[in-house]
Amino acid sequence: MANLAGIILAAGQGTRMKSEKPKVMHAVAGRPILGHVMAAMRAAGIYRLVVVTAADAEELRAYAESLGADCVIQEPQLGTGHAANAARERLKDFDGTIVTTYGDMPLVTGECFEASLVAQEGTGLSLVAFRADDPAAYGRVILDPDGLLDRIVEYRDANEEERACDLCNAGIFAADAKSFFRWTAALGNDNAQREYYLTDVPALARRDGMRCAVAVVDELDVMGVNDRTQLAIAESHMQVRLVGAALDDGVGMTSPGTVHLSWDTVLEPDVQIEPFVVFGPGVTVRSGAQIRAFSHIEGAEVGRNAIVGPYARLRPGAVLAEDVHIGNFVEVKNSRVDRGAKANHLTYLGDATVGAGANIGAGTITCNYDGFDKHRTEIGAGAFIGSNTALVAPVKVGDGAYVGAGSTIANDVPADALAVVRAEQAEKPGWAEQFRARKNAEKAAREKK
Numbered sequence: 277m278a279n280l281a282g283i284i285l286a287a288g289q290g291t292r293m294k295s296e297k298p299k300v301m302h303a304v305a306g307r308p309i310l311g312h313v314m315a316a317m318r319a320a321g322i323y324r325l326v327v328v329t330a331a332d333a334e335e336l337r338a339y340a341e342s343l344g345a346d347c348v349i350q351e352p353q354l355g356t357g358h359a360a361n362a363a364r365e366r367l368k369d370f371d372g373t374i375v376t377t378y379g380d381m382p383l384v385t386g387e388c389f390e391a392s393l394v395a396q397e398g399t400g401l402s403l404v405a406f407r408a409d410d411p412a413a414y415g416r417v418i419l420d421p422d423g424l425l426d427r428i429v430e431y432r433d434a435n436e437e438e439r440a441c442d443l444c445n446a447g448i449f450a451a452d453a454k455s456f457f458r459w460t461a462a463l464g465n466d467n468a469q470r471e472y473y474l475t476d477v478p479a480l481a482r483r484d485g486m487r488c489a490v491a492v493v494d495e496l497d498v499m500g501v502n503d504r505t506q507l508a509i510a511e512s513h514m515q516v517r518l519v520g521a522a523l524d525d526g527v528g529m530t531s532p533g534t535v536h537l538s539w540d541t542v543l544e545p546d547v548q549i550e551p552f553v554v555f556g557p558g559v560t561v562r563s564g565a566q567i568r569a570f571s572h573i574e575g576a577e578v579g580r581n582a583i584v585g586p587y588a589r590l591r592p593g594a595v596l597a598e599d600v601h602i603g604n605f606v607e608v609k610n611s612r613v614d615r616g617a618k619a620n621h622l623t624y625l626g627d628a629t630v631g632a633g634a635n636i637g638a639g640t641i642t643c644n645y646d647g648f649d650k651h652r653t654e655i656g657a658g659a660f661i662g663s664n665t666a667l668v669a670p671v672k673v674g675d676g677a678y679v680g681a682g683s684t685i686a687n688d689v690p691a692d693a694l695a696v697v698r699a700e701q702a703e704k705p706g707w708a709e710q711f712r713a714r715k716n717a718e719k720a721a722r723e724k725k
């Protein structure tokens with residue numbers, strides 16, 4: 277395969293998002309838009325990536341670099357063509373084919389970039405386009421009688437007839453690097469926005485006698501996100517894709533439209549998911565597990581045949597082994613729960629280990645934080661923690677030990693012992709009867725007045 281490099285334009289201010297955050301750092305299915313674009317380029321075999329950013333976009337650069345991209349700064353932002361040209365220096369030694377893309381297309385796939393490379397082989401330059409249901413403000417792609425590109429007209433610069441055209445510019449170009457940068461360096465800004473448009477590249481190529489081929493892809497794949505509504509639309513399409521893939525893989529869902537997945541959610545076959553479950557990033561659920569309604573899960577692993585929820589919350593570092601039951605209003609964070617252990621109601625397990633087969637009663641709380649540091653709670657295999665127990669960490673409850681309901685446990689409990697920390701019960705025979713008689717008499721006296 278040819279030597280390939282990708283340029284991702286991500287320096288735009290994203291004004292229409294009305295956000296402090298750069299547009300491409302907004303997440304779709306829990307991953308920044310930029311991450312989706314980078315992954316799609318790599319799926320097409322384009323590994324060397326240069327991301328064009330604004331000067332103040334440190335977070336964006338750190339993210340792109342963490343995924344192995346190079347970053348360059350475009351300052352000020354004078355348009356998409358000016359942005360592509362900003363990558364010229366960084367790629368001056370590169371000899372091969374360049375694919376440029378806008379960074380704001382979260383649904384883009386490897387196939388879109390492959391299509392641009394295939395089309396480029398014919399004429400030396402290609403552009404990816406799509407037929408839009410509602411072309412709105414997209415740049416219009418006008419073809420010549422040979423089906424090659426005649427011109428791209430930005431919406432603002434287009435006349436009535438050009439605006440009626442539904443073939444739109446997706447913003448992916450492929451060309452040989454030397455030619456491409458010769459054109460980006462020669463762009464002008466004689467247009468409605470006084471910007472250097474990447475879309476003027478084909479006109480410069482034509483002066484060199486090179487025509488631009490057009491690859492048409494599905495509209496959804498190349499939808500651009502410019503505002504919050506488009507971000508929400510992209511998210512809903514991404515969810516349809518992810519949920520569809522999970523169903524195809526043998527995951528059961530009674531109400532797929534209400535389940536929210538992350539880009540990296542791993543659900544094994546025969547996992548069963550009830551309605552209204554949210555998966556944040558970093559979740560794996562093993563075969564046979566049931567995730568019941570209204571649960572929220574992130575950074576967690578759920579073992580085979582485990583049952584989670586309804587109304588459970590698993591936070592990062594929650595690891596549930598096989599057959600574990602985590603019930604309603606139970607929160608688990610940074611804790612390992614071994615095989616067959618149960619915490620069925622109203623419990624917080626934070627920074628804990630729970631041994632196999634242990635039973636955690638309703639209202640058990642691991643008091644893991646003293647305002648400065650986090651401390652661990654260790655509960656042994658087969659231990660029984662009575663309801664409404666506070667475990668003041670650091671603390672250990674030995675294998676097979678019992679803790680009486682309502683205890684505050686601040687000292688270690690030996691294996692197989694019983695620990696109860698509870699004030700003794702006092703009884704006053706007949707007290708309630710006397711109390712009621714007195715109160716009723718007072719009430720009757722008041723009502724007489």
Ligand code: UD1
Pocket residue numbers: 285286287288289290300328350352353354355356357358359378379380413414415416430444445446447473474475499500501502
């Ligand atoms: C652009 C295209 C339009 C196309 C549409 C597809 C141009 C002039 N217009 O319009 O033809 O139909 O995308 O979604 O190319 N960027 C920079 N530096 C800049 C300006 C933009 O890096 O100076 C980046 C942005 O971060 C963004 C991308 O380029 O990722 C596209 O910019 P955007 O403002 O979204 O362009 P559109 O108006 O959507």
Ligand code: MG
Pocket residue numbers: 378380500501502
């Ligand atoms: Mg855009």
